[in-house]
Each structure stands twice: as C-alpha cells, then as structure tokens.
Amino acid sequence: MSLVMATVRRDLLLAARNPGEWANPLMFFLMVAALFPLAVDPDPVFLSKIAGGVIWVAALLATLLSLDALFRADVEDGSLEQWLASGESLYALSLGKALVHWCISGLPLTLMSPLLGVMLHLPADAFTALFLSLAVGTPVLSLLGAVGAALTASLRSGGLLLTLLILPLYIPVLIFAASAVYHAGIGMTYNGQVAMLGAMLALALALTPFAAAAALKLNLSR
C-alpha cells in the first residue's frame, strides 16, 4: 500500500475516532441557519431572498473553522517529518489531505444543505443550484485552505493568520456560488456560474497542491 493511501485511510480513521473535530463545524453551520430567522426576520418572503447567501456564508465559515488543524497535528507529532523522510511526493500528500478534509467538512455540509434550505424557505427551484454549487465549490475551499493551513502549520497561533490569508481567496467562490443560487431562485439559468466554479475547481486541483507542498517543506527544512 502506498503511503498516500495509508495516510488517507489513517486520517479517515482519526476522524472516526474523534468525531468532535468535524461535528463542531457542522453544528455551527446548522446553528447559523436556525438562529438567523430568530434574530432577523422570520418572514418567508424575506428569508427566501437571502437563504442562498446565508447558507453559503455559513458553509464558508464552517470550513474555515475546521482548517486550522489540517496539518498542525502532523507537524507536532513528527508525521510530516516521516513523510518527507519517505521520499514520496508532497504534492500527493497535500492532495490526499485536502481530499480527506473535504470528505469530513465539505461533503457533510453539502449533504446537509437541503435541510437548511427548507429551514430558510429557499425557493424550490434553487435547491438543485444550492446542492450543485456546494458540491463543486466546497472542494475548492478545502484545496485553497490546505495552502493556508500548510503555511501556518508550525505557528503557535496560526488560526487568525490563516483566516486573513485564506478569506480573500474564498471571496470569488462565494460570489459565483451565491449568484448561482440567487439566479436559480428567480427562475434564471445559472450554468455560467456553476461552470465558473468548475473552472476554479480544476485550477485548484492542479495548482494548489504545489503551493501546499512548498509551504510544508518550509515548515520542515530547519
């Protein structure tokens, strides 16, 4: 078995043993949708207009919450050093780690999103767009986030820096995704926006692991 597969397997096992780590951001996601109507306005007409945007902002912040720990534990316990010592490519490791991160954050967020859509009176036409934009958009969040997590992995309080680094890069994803959901809600086509998200995903898949790999090497070369 290659080390990449072994690492993906080990990280999924770790997630299964420590459900708190990935359940917390999901609870956050759910709470935003539950509390928003209470605090602002429970009027269905008002809610249906902003539902898509609220769900996407909540998904984005929930992803940020879970990113901080992506590489930190591996740097601290020496796993990353072992990886570098193994001579296998850090590109593959970064890709594998981002994939695992998506499986425990983006994927459950995507699967939960229809429930939040119902809670926030999302227009019936927009459900497909919401699901599709999250399915294509959240992997981009994980891939970009892996770069920031790799850069800040050996800092003691890297959380704030990570947010400042990564949030600006998330904004294009947010704009196109929220626009897709909004346009679907008022009965317009949203192919263009989803295609843009797809292009971002293709670009992120190909390029971000390089950046993350280079950042990981920086952490270890001392």
Next chain:
Amino acid sequence: MTPDTGAQQTDLEARALYCERDDRILFADLSLTIRSGELLQLAGPNGAGKTTLLRLLAGLNRDYEGELLWQRKAVADCYAEYARQRLYMGHLAAIKKSLTPLENLRWLTAQDDASEDSLWQALEAVSLAGYEYTPCMQLSAGQQRRVALARLRISQAPLWILDEPFTALDKDGVRWLEQQLQQHVATGGAVAITSHHALEGIPGLRRLTLGGES
C-alpha cells in the same frame, strides 16, 4: 526479519560539511563515511548539533555546505532512491494517540509492504502483545516509543538513522534495542545514531563527538 543485505550495500559519504545556525558554527570541514557493518554514534553536549547532523545525513536538511553522497551520487539528485534505502526515526515518534499500536505501525510501515502477520510479530517482539487494540493514549511513553521501534523489525532498509531511540525505554527495552542494533550491524547493515547511551560491545562502533570544547 533481518535486513536484506544482498540488495544494497551501505555507502554514505559526507565531504567537507559546514553548517551554522544563528551565526554559530556547528561543524566545519567535517568528513565522514558510513559503510556496511558500521555503527556511528554521534555524541556531544546538548545543542552541539547532533540532531542537525543526523537530519542532514538523512537528506532532510538541505541548509549546509559540502557534499553528501549515497553510492557515489549526490543525495539531492537521487533522494527518492536514497529514502527507500534508509530508515529515519526522529525524536518525534509520529504516533497518533487515538489510534492503536497496530494502526500506527501499519502507517509507519506503509512503504514496506508488510503483511498483517509481520505487524503482529513486530509488536510481539517489542513486548506489546495484548496491547494491539489499546489506543496509544492509554500507553506509557516507553510503550509508545516501542510502537515506533517495532518498525525496525519490518524495515528492509540497510541504513538506519536514529535520533535518541533510547528515550523513555526501560532496562529491557534498552537491552532489546542494543540487540537489534548489534544484529543489524552484524548482518551487513549500518547505523547512525545519536545517543548519550554507552553502546559498548557492538562491533563496528565509532564515536564522533561534536562541539567538544565550547
């Protein structure tokens, strides 16, 4: 399982190494070789640069001047090949606390294509039989170190590079590890090790002391 000596002979050579950290020269014009059947012990006071030199020899630290050759080729050029021929264990053991010894060992030896049986045997060899399914957070520091050391039973690498492997081991563990080192060297392997432990009685032992006078 003993190392496969026929596959590859150890031939690591360092020429005129120079390394400084924070404007302090750790070593200058340092040349050494490690060949099959040799055990190189790096000694010296804390902060003398033992770990730095060990990481450098392992190819992990590229921030130095001089040459490092594996089989007469620069390590930087054949790193992937070199990485498969040497086993590096840092003083961080890479043990995940919420996983069991078996799961940890499976990850540590992922590149060795070890069978499930050999993992069990390796854990038995380090006296962890019966703990296979206990999460490592419930094990003592010495037992966690033993999990990491169980790799030595599985790896086929001719060159071992070990950073303070005796940390936290009890008397039996120390004796076991000394035996492993002796056996590895006797069967044509080679070892580079940092330790404050006296490794008397192992044939092929050489000692290199760093930062003696300061």
